[in-house]
Amino acid sequence: MASPSATADVVAPRSTSESENYLTHDKGVLSWIFTLDHKRIGVMYLCSVLAAFALGGFFALMVRTELLTPGRTIMDHDTYNQMFTLHGAIMVFLVIIPGIPAALGNIIMPLQLGAKDVAFPRLNLASYHLWVVGAVFMLSSLVINAVDTGWTFYTPYSLTTTTAVVPAAFGAFILGFSSIFTGLNFIVTVHKLRPPGMSWFRLPLFVWALYATALIQVLATPVIGITLLMMIVERTLHIGIFDPTLGGDPVLFQHFFWFYSHPAVYIMIVPAFGVIGEIIPVFSRKRMFGYKFIAASSVAIAFLGFLVWGHHLFVSGQSVLAGTIFSAITFLIAVPTAIKVFNWITTMYKGVIHLDTPMLYALAFLWVFTIGGLTGVFLAVMSVDVHLTDTYFVIAHFHYVMMGGAITAFMGGLHYWWPKAFGRMYNEKLGRMAACLVFLGLNVTFFPQFILGSRGMPRRYYNYLPEFQSLHVLSTVGAYTLGVGFLITAFYLVRSLKNGRIAPANPWGGVTLEWQCSSPPPYYNFHKPPVVEAGPYDGYENLMYDEKIGGYLPRKAKSG
Amino acid sequence: MIVNLSVSLASVAFAEPKLPKLPDSPFFWMPPDASVTASNTDTLFNAMLWISLIFAVAIFFAMVRFCVKYRAKSRAANENAQKTSEHNTMLELTWSVIPFLIMVPLFVGGFKGYVNLRTPPRGAMEIRAQGQKWKWLFTYPGLGTPDDTLHVPVNTPVRIVINSVDVIHSLFIPAFRTKMDAVPGRYSDIWFKATEVGEFPIFCAEYCGTSHSDMLARVIVHPPGGYEKWLASTIASADSLSGKDRGAMLYEKQGCSTCHSIDGSPKVGPSWKGIFGKMEAMTAGSPMKVDENYLRESMMDPQAHVVMGFAPAMPTYQGKLSDKDIDGLIEFIKSLK
Numbered sequence: 055m056a057s058p059s060a061t062a063d064v065v066a067p068r069s070t071s072e073s074e075n076y077l078t079h080d081k082g083v084l085s086w087i088f089t090l091d092h093k094r095i096g097v098m099y100l101c102s103v104l105a106a107f108a109l110g111g112f113f114a115l116m117v118r119t120e121l122l123t124p125g126r127t128i129m130d131h132d133t134y135n136q137m138f139t140l141h142g143a144i145m146v147f148l149v150i151i152p153g154i155p156a157a158l159g160n161i162i163m164p165l166q167l168g169a170k171d172v173a174f175p176r177l178n179l180a181s182y183h184l185w186v187v188g189a190v191f192m193l194s195s196l197v198i199n200a201v202d203t204g205w206t207f208y209t210p211y212s213l214t215t216t217t218a219v220v221p222a223a224f225g226a227f228i229l230g231f232s233s234i235f236t237g238l239n240f241i242v243t244v245h246k247l248r249p250p251g252m253s254w255f256r257l258p259l260f261v262w263a264l265y266a267t268a269l270i271q272v273l274a275t276p277v278i279g280i281t282l283l284m285m286i287v288e289r290t291l292h293i294g295i296f297d298p299t300l301g302g303d304p305v306l307f308q309h310f311f312w313f314y315s316h317p318a319v320y321i322m323i324v325p326a327f328g329v330i331g332e333i334i335p336v337f338s339r340k341r342m343f344g345y346k347f348i349a350a351s352s353v354a355i356a357f358l359g360f361l362v363w364g365h366h367l368f369v370s371g372q373s374v375l376a377g378t379i380f381s382a383i384t385f386l387i388a389v390p391t392a393i394k395v396f397n398w399i400t401t402m403y404k405g406v407i408h409l410d411t412p413m414l415y416a417l418a419f420l421w422v423f424t425i426g427g428l429t430g431v432f433l434a435v436m437s438v439d440v441h442l443t444d445t446y447f448v449i450a451h452f453h454y455v456m457m458g459g460a461i462t463a464f465m466g467g468l469h470y471w472w473p474k475a476f477g478r479m480y481n482e483k484l485g486r487m488a489a490c491l492v493f494l495g496l497n498v499t500f501f502p503q504f505i506l507g508s509r510g511m512p513r514r515y516y517n518y519l520p521e522f523q524s525l526h527v528l529s530t531v532g533a534y535t536l537g538v539g540f541l542i543t544a545f546y547l548v549r550s551l552k553n554g555r556i557a558p559a560n561p562w563g564g565v566t567l568e569w570q571c572s573s574p575p576p577y578y579n580f581h582k583p584p585v586v587e588a589g590p591y592d593g594y595e596n597l598m599y600d601e602k603i604g605g606y607l608p609r610k611a612k613s614g
Numbered sequence: 615m616i617v618n619l620s621v622s623l624a625s626v627a628f629a630e631p632k633l634p635k636l637p638d639s640p641f642f643w644m645p646p647d648a649s650v651t652a653s654n655t656d657t658l659f660n661a662m663l664w665i666s667l668i669f670a671v672a673i674f675f676a677m678v679r680f681c682v683k684y685r686a687k688s689r690a691a692n693e694n695a696q697k698t699s700e701h702n703t704m705l706e707l708t709w710s711v712i713p714f715l716i717m718v719p720l721f722v723g724g725f726k727g728y729v730n731l732r733t734p735p736r737g738a739m740e741i742r743a744q745g746q747k748w749k750w751l752f753t754y755p756g757l758g759t760p761d762d763t764l765h766v767p768v769n770t771p772v773r774i775v776i777n778s779v780d781v782i783h784s785l786f787i788p789a790f791r792t793k794m795d796a797v798p799g800r801y802s803d804i805w806f807k808a809t810e811v812g813e814f815p816i817f818c819a820e821y822c823g824t825s826h827s828d829m830l831a832r833v834i835v836h837p838p839g840g841y842e843k844w845l846a847s848t849i850a851s852a853d854s855l856s857g858k859d860r861g862a863m864l865y866e867k868q869g870c871s872t873c874h875s876i877d878g879s880p881k882v883g884p885s886w887k888g889i890f891g892k893m894e895a896m897t898a899g900s901p902m903k904v905d906e907n908y909l910r911e912s913m914m915d916p917q918a919h920v921v922m923g924f925a926p927a928m929p930t931y932q933g934k935l936s937d938k939d940i941d942g943l944i945e946f947i948k949s950l951k
Contacts, residue, residue, distance in 0.1 A: 131824045131825060131827075132824055135821075135823070135824065135826075202823070203821075204821050208782060208820075208821070210780075210781050210782070210798060211781040211782065211821070211822060211823060214780070214781060215823065216925050216926075298797075298798045298799030298800075299798075299799075303799075304782060304797060304798065304799070305797060338684070338695065339686075339693070339694065339695045340695040340698075341700050342700075343698075343700060343701070344700075344701055344702075344706055345700070345701070346701070347701075347706055368728070369784065369793050369794050369795055370795045370797070371794070371795060371797060371800065371802045374728065374729060374732050377728065378725055378728075381721060381724060381725065381728075382721060385717045385720070385721050388713060388717060389710055389713055389714055389717075392709065392710070392713045393706065393709065393710055395673065396706075396709045397706075399673060399676050399677060399680070400705075402677070402680040402681070402684065403680055403684075403698060404684060404695060404696040404698050405680070405684050405695045406684060406686045406693045406694065406695050407680065407681055407684045407685050407686055408686045408689065409681065409685065417677060417681070420673065420677055421673070421674060421677065424669070424670055424673050424674075425666075425670060428662075428665075428666040428669060428670060429666070431662060431666070431717070431720065432659065432662050432666075434720075434721075434724070435658050435662070435720050435721070435723065435724030435727075436724040436725060436727065436728035437651075437654055437655050437658065437723070437724045437725075437726075437727025437728045437730075437731060437791075438655050438658050438659050438662070438724060438727075439724075440655070440728065440731055440791065440792060440793050441655050441659075441788070441791040441792070441793065443793065443819075444784060444786070444793070444819035444820060445786075445819065505642070505643060508643045508644055508659070509643070509644065509645050509788070510645050510786070510788030510789075510815070510817065512786060512817045512818070512819045512827075513819075513821075514821040514826060514827075515826065515827035516826070516827045517827040517828055518827065519634070519635070519815065521635075563689075594694070594695065595694045598692055599689045599690055599692050601689075601690050
């Protein structure tokens with residue numbers, strides 16, 4: 055019986071202290087709260103994000119339960135409005151934006167790059183502490199008088215409602231800084247901390263995606279910060295900016311808001327592309343098809359994402375000319391997105407496909423993201439958008455992209471790197487079952503909403519016409535299926551920490567650098583900077599599966 | 615006659631608010647279309663539906679087929695993937711150019727439809743629509759009092775000039791495939807030419823607070839001559855009503871019923887039943903007696919004194935109610951014991 059440290063010895067022969075890893079390196083709560091280690095910060099982010107996900111998911115179930123019947127089911131109008139606002143704000147600001155970059159990215163990205171840590175460990179810790187402060191502000195609104203503006207904080211409603219808008223908006227402002235710090239850190243890390251041989255086109259696609267995301271985070275987030283501050287100033291000091299009764303322009307807020315929030319959609323989905331770009335080659339035992347196209351399309355999407363915010367405003371009174379330009383650029387974005395999907399599918403062609411849990415999530419991602427992307431084209435067509443905007447069609451579209459895309463990829467990445475981060479394998483059978491349940495629940499929840507929307511059901515409705523009820527009931531059934539899927543996931547992941555099989559260094563046969571460290575990685579990642587001699591997806595044939603350890607070893611180590 | 619009318623008005627006032635009904639649609643995705651511009655939207659929607667279906671099925675088929683055909687036997691078998699090219703410029707250019715070519719006509723079609731939706735024909739009949747929490751009020755040429763239902767003649771271009779008195783609302787008529795935000799402090803417009811006689815729902819599509827989802831209205835498309843008849847009879851009856859009957863009419867038409875019940879149950883605002891003459895605690899200052907002056911002040915300057923336990927949500931009716939209207943409403947409230 056091979057011990058995990060022996061595995062580490064073979065795969066990462068530079069490791070000197072065998073039992074030492076980042077989880078055991080220091081003891082005590084303070085060693086976590088004030089750690090400068092990117093992996094520990096990533097783990098703290100992960101726990102916080104998952105807790106926020108549970109809370110946001112709870113609010114989603116409350117919303118769906120209320121929508122079982124028109125009129126009152128379990129709560130009144132105002133509570134419902136607070137529930138959907140909190141669901142949206144928590145999921146966007148606390149879960150999806152930091153989910154992949156700050157949680158998974160912090161744990162994995164420096165390892166993948168071959169670096170000891172991120173460029174600015176203290177800034178990294180500050181980013182997490184700011185996240186906590188921002189979350190406290192945002193959730194304090196819940197205790198005072200929960201905000202009811204929708205996560206979009208549209209003026210002048212947000213200036214006139216009596217609920218606690220200021221703490222929530224200030225929370226989002228602080229969370230913005232947390233996001234900027236992560237982005238800045240990742241940009242410098244990718245530029246300056248690459249080991250010898252790690253050229254730009256040897257970067258794993260996950261790193262490319264996080265790099266593109268970081269650019270958006272740094273360039274777009276300040277705009278939402280200033281916008282929310284202006285809204286707070288207007289609400290507290292009555293300086294006219296957005297309020298028409300004070301001489302302001304409420305539609306200006308929408309422009310500012312979407313100038314950030316549309317790029318923010320790409321902050322949420324581009325890292326997901328990165329995760330899928332890691333999982334598909336490894337589980338097909340094949341190099342990624344069109345690597346350079348995929349890497350370049352991440353950057354192209356990041357850039358074009360800045361130029362399409364006006365497609366949220368086709369019915370706001372924006373000029374026809376402006377609308378036309380925004381619509382045209384929106385169509386352009388569909389091209390690099392389509393390229394990615396085709397490349398991922400082609401990678402599987404003539405591969406050797408292993409359908410483990412991470413791959414199931416990647417396949418689920420491909421399917422739901424395709425639907426999310428195609429329905430985005432409906433909304434880019436201006437005359438059709440006039441009918442569909444602010445209806446459930448939009449809700450369904452962005453849930454297919456955010457929930458079906460970003461969260462599914464996050465779950466895929468979580469399962470893919472779980473053995474690396476925590477040194478334990480989860481129950482694979484339960485994992486596959488939960489992945490199927492999540493996929494099923496996702497489609498049952500959100501597909502009916504496309505039909506609701508095209509038939510005219512507006513979003514953010516507490517009450518609705520009786521003819522919409524059957525589709526709402528179906529959607530609620532789907533939401534509970536999703537809930538069960540995630541509960542099962544929580545159960546087996548937590549249980550794996552105690553009872554899971556000890557994870558080998560390389561359970562899936564990946565060739566990126568993180569799989570060369572032991573699981574969990576040592577405190578300093580690499581004792582000597584690794585020398586990179588091949589691309590990120592070269593050399594699957596040089597690895598050999600060893601049944602005794604349940605993981606992959608280099609072929610020569612086995613024979614020697 | 616007057617007695618008859620007041621009885622019928624009272625029954626309207628006490629009935630459940632009438633829900634607009636979405637007519638049954640022969641189509642799976644869209645509600646029935648009832649305007650000239652709807653066909654552009656539906657054609658594009660259906661075209662995209664088919665294109666999406668083809669792409670989605672192709673991708674799904676490829677995915678499933680690859681998973682079945684190339685599925686690994688087991689990890690222990692240590693199979694290696696067959697060598698295929700890692701990059702194929704022609705293939706990649708093809709699948710970049712084809713989606714691009716498909717999108718050009720979609721963009722052009724959407725652009726044409728949008729310009730059409732946003733350009734009202736010359737000489738279109740004009741109706742004003744005002745959004746307020748949580749009611750649409752429509753003002754017709756020649757009719758002093760606004761109405762809560764949109765009446766339009768069939769086969770006539772109608773331009774709706776939209777504004778809002780409080781927050782942003784959005785006038786959404788699914789049957790006409792059109793929608794436009796009502797923004798405080800500015801005017802926007804939509805136009806349509808209804809092709810079907812009947813009743814269709816109007817929704818508020820921009821979130822506006824507590825009763826956003828109850829901000830429902832109906833558009834009634836009249837057969838030829840029907841609109842003129844309706845307008846004439848409404849003008850006649852609006853002028854003839856006075857006192858409590860006028861109040862009962864305004865209670866419905868001015869949107870009071872959205873927030874104030876007349877059966878004693880509190881809604882967004884206090885119920886009117888039995889409120890006249892009561893001493894009410896105020897959110898600020900000392901308790902006040904609900905008398906004629908308090909009621910008048912509440913209509914003109916609603917935030918001056920708000921009854922304890924209620925949010926200051928009411929919009930002002932300054933300039934919207936004449937003295938005769940205010941008298942009527944006060945009489946109506948007095949009558950609700």
